[in-house]
Amino acid sequence: MPQTAIMATTGEQPAADAQAGYADASIRRVTAGNGIEYAYHDLGAGEVPLVLLQHFRGNLDNWDPALIDGLAAGRRVVTFDNRGVGGTTGMTPDTFEAMAHDAIAFAEAMGLKKVDLLGFSIGSFVAQEIALIRPDLLRRVVLASSAPQGADGMHGWAPDVIGAVGQPEPNPQGYIDVFFAPTSTSREAGQQVAGRIFGKKANQDAPTTWQTRQAQYDAVCRWGIPNHSLLQRVSAIDLPVFVANGDSDSMILPRYSYLLAGLLPDARLKIYPDSAHGFLFQHHSRFAADIGDFLAAAG
Amino acid sequence: MPQTAIMATTGEQPAADAQAGYADASIRRVTAGNGIEYAYHDLGAGEVPLVLLQHFRGNLDNWDPALIDGLAAGRRVVTFDNRGVGGTTGMTPDTFEAMAHDAIAFAEAMGLKKVDLLGFSIGSFVAQEIALIRPDLLRRVVLASSAPQGADGMHGWAPDVIGAVGQPEPNPQGYIDVFFAPTSTSREAGQQVAGRIFGKKANQDAPTTWQTRQAQYDAVCRWGIPNHSLLQRVSAIDLPVFVANGDSDSMILPRYSYLLAGLLPDARLKIYPDSAHGFLFQHHSRFAADIGDFLAAAG
DSSP: OOOOOOOOOSSSOOSOBOSSOGGGOOOEEEEOTTSOEEEEEEESOOSSOEEEEOOTTOOGGGSOHHHHHHHHTTSOEEEEOOTTSTTSOSOOOSSHHHHHHHHHHHHHHTTOSSEEEEEETHHHHHHHHHHHHOGGGEEEEEEESOOOTTOTTOSSOOHHHHHHHOSSSOOHHHHHHHHSOSSHHHHHHHHHHHHHHHTOOSSOOOOOOHHHHHHHHHHHHHHTSOOGGGGGGGGGOOSOEEEEEETTOSSSOHHHHHHHHHHSTTEEEEEETTOOTTHHHHTHHHHHHHHHHHHHTOO | OOOOOOOOOSSSOOSOBOSSOGGGOOOEEEEOTTSOEEEEEEESOOSSOEEEEOOTTOOGGGSOHHHHHHHHTTSOEEEEOOTTSTTSOSOOOSSHHHHHHHHHHHHHHTTOSSEEEEEETHHHHHHHHHHHHOGGGEEEEEEESOOOTTOTTOSSOOHHHHHHHOSSSOOHHHHHHHHSOSSHHHHHHHHHHHHHHHTOOSSOOOOOOHHHHHHHHHHHHHHTSOOGGGGGGGGGOOSOEEEEEETTOSSSOHHHHHHHHHHSTTEEEEEETTOOTTHHHHTHHHHHHHHHHHHHTOO
């Protein structure tokens, strides 16, 4: 269902800001045809922007600035809070299909005709829905820490995982326990990532609410109801896809990335060593370079 | 359907011959309860033998001696011609399920109660059938250059592939074109492998027939009829499985190994670099070591 875009950026310049780093960027706002005012960042420059879709309970500030700055060095990068998340108005919906429609409405409000998409964790589920609903919007897709709908064993996260990241008050230690592997090298990287993410003091985004947590986790559980026939859905995504995972991810096991890469008609796969759910922040330089190679292969 | 084993080895000693290398070993014969006389080799020593299942049109001599000797250095290794293949009597059946029953009959004739299984290419399809029909026979399984039944795109091999290896007279160049990657390093390895395999002069196995070629390729096409629901079959294989593939395999694409590793409940995956269908011969030292690590992890 196409929606009429209503541009209403609060900043003076709708173009991307190639000057400021991600940690220092001011939040911008745009109101879309669905009446939602979206909070977003827009960095770097390039013809086809890379639009990012965030993980469970994450807002604009939960993107590691080191990764975003690395990505924005070579292209335009757009991060945003989807409906009901952080500084964006409205209520968070409880299906990834609804979130996909909300993301498409944001892209339309921004005047984006063709984008590359990077979905991380539940953001990768939204990315799959967008690829199925509105393939013409997309050029290439990166699915980080992902899984296909219906996969056996994905009905909610393991008790220790949801226990660590599902509490009313998010805490950095629970974050590190889930996003980093139980090795000294990964934990050390985790401390640095947490310092960059949780140490932010200026231009802070609004925290995500309990409503967002509950709606997103309802969506996770619904997505994970075992249904072998639904695995076939992603065979319709004929775009080039880069599937990436940490080798020790306990939140979304690497086997689901294998499954995606086997079901998708045009996928490449990389499993990053000594890392878990936050592999893309831990290995931010390598991951940004790998994404650069993948996107540069676009015809 | 259990079958009564009728032991009738022609050699004096039923135990494995730990002395001779694979290239010099004499062919042994055993008659099973199904009335078939199987040709086989039996090398090395160890409690749980590793039984190998051969590729399209291959007989005993198509196992690279360098790989078999590497494997047999640490364990008992058994290779055999299945019904109708090479020096084994009977007609080659045209389903992998029938081939699995024939392989089980061989194991019973040999008095093997528990084995590790390594299936290569169509041998890996037979291995999956054995794991589904007779799981109690198996401890661990290696699936090399494999795919699950029903996977989209597996209905017969690409024209250049079946053109190279499907002719009435097999030829070393067609073999090298399919089994090795189009790089100088892989082709050089291919020449060495072909020299070891096709240079054998003593104790030669009988060549495989056109009946075997047609029956095996009928089985390949039947296995590859697209059927998404059949992908779920391998989720019943709860044994530890090592899935391995060459990164440039045009006969069975690496994506099918991803798919298997995603569908199997307890799989590990390795993609070998700069190699194709014959990755296990090209990287024989590395592959034998990886199999050693995998089998040593058995509880």
